[in-house]
Amino acid sequence: MLSAARHIDEIARRVRRAGGALLFLDFDGTLAEIATTPESARMSARTRRALKACVARYRVAVISGRALADVRRKVGMRTVAYVGGHGTEYSIGRLRGVSGLPAALRASLRDAARRFLPLCKEYPGLRIERKPSSVSVHYRRLEPRALRSFARIARRLCTDIAAEGSLRIMFGKRVLEFMPAIGFGKGHAVGLLRRELDPRRTLPVIYIGDDTTDEEAFRALPREITVRVGVRRSSAARYVLRRRADVDLLLERLATL
Numbered sequence: 001m002l003s004a005a006r007h008i009d010e011i012a013r014r015v016r017r018a019g020g021a022l023l024f025l026d027f028d029g030t031l032a033e034i035a036t037t038p039e040s041a042r043m044s045a046r047t048r049r050a051l052k053a054c055v056a057r058y059r060v061a062v063i064s065g066r067a068l069a070d071v072r073r074k075v076g077m078r079t080v081a082y083v084g085g086h087g088t089e090y091s092i093g094r095l096r097g098v099s100g101l102p103a104a105l106r107a108s109l110r111d112a113a114r115r116f117l118p119l120c121k122e123y124p125g126l127r128i129e130r131k132p133s134s135v136s137v138h139y140r141r142l143e144p145r146a147l148r149s150f151a152r153i154a155r156r157l158c159t160d161i162a163a164e165g166s167l168r169i170m171f172g173k174r175v176l177e178f179m180p181a182i183g184f185g186k187g188h189a190v191g192l193l194r195r196e197l198d199p200r201r202t203l204p205v206i207y208i209g210d211d212t213t214d215e216e217a218f219r220a221l222p223r224e225i226t227v228r229v230g231v232r233r234s235s236a237a238r239y240v241l242r243r244r245a246d247v248d249l250l251l252e253r254l255a256t257l
């Protein structure tokens with residue numbers, strides 16, 4: 001992977017040549033530092049300023065695993081397009097919707113949440129979050145001592161759930177995400193956004209994300225400007241930014257093009 005910081009002029013040239021870009025951004029770990037609880041994550045004043053400047057200049061979308069209403073509240077900018085629940089809920093200009101899940105998938109999600117719920121007593125700090133089309137199991141606040149035994153139990157549950165075939169599991173940063181096995185995800189979301197925001201495909205896409213779920217989006221955008229936050233041995237992204245704070249620098253530069 002190439003350093004986005006070192007290749008910033010190349011990125012800038014491509015955007016200038018096209019006369020703009022679509023800017024797709026993940027939230028947690030990209031626009032905001034990862035926080036101990038999902039509620040406490042927020043953008044810094046600097047990030048907010050840089051993002052606002054980009055919003056004035058580009059079509060911007062924030063794509064998150066959070067519920068749509070939640071991510072929209074966190075960002076709070078009206079002209080931004082929002083995709084929540086890893087692509088299952090969206091608000092893109094006047095286009096709003098929920099990709100309704102079939103009842104069987106909703107039941108599988110409910111069932112996945114139920115299997116983890118009893119662990120909350122045994123593991124204080126464990127949090128099961130039910131979203132419209134996914135379930136997150138947050139284990140960031142677990143005592144380090146409890147992690148190993150939790151991991152053992154979680155692995156077993158994940159194997160069982162995966163074997164049933166209707167859900168897939170994403171292993172994020174101290175979070176397990178259960179979502180429908182097909183037809184959703186951030187890769188699906190970028191397709192939808194592009195169709196809505198740039199139907200003739202004249203603009204390059206800049207996608208910045210930090211986690212496993214973003215890899216699908218990177219793969220769905222093989223010729224675009226994809227940026228992974230945090231160094232990884234393998235990623236489908238073209239560029240890498242070492243630290244979350246480097247995102248601010250990139251946004252600031254894009255805002256001045």
Ligand SMILES: [Mg+2]
Nearest residue numbers: 026028029211
């Ligand atoms: Mg993230």
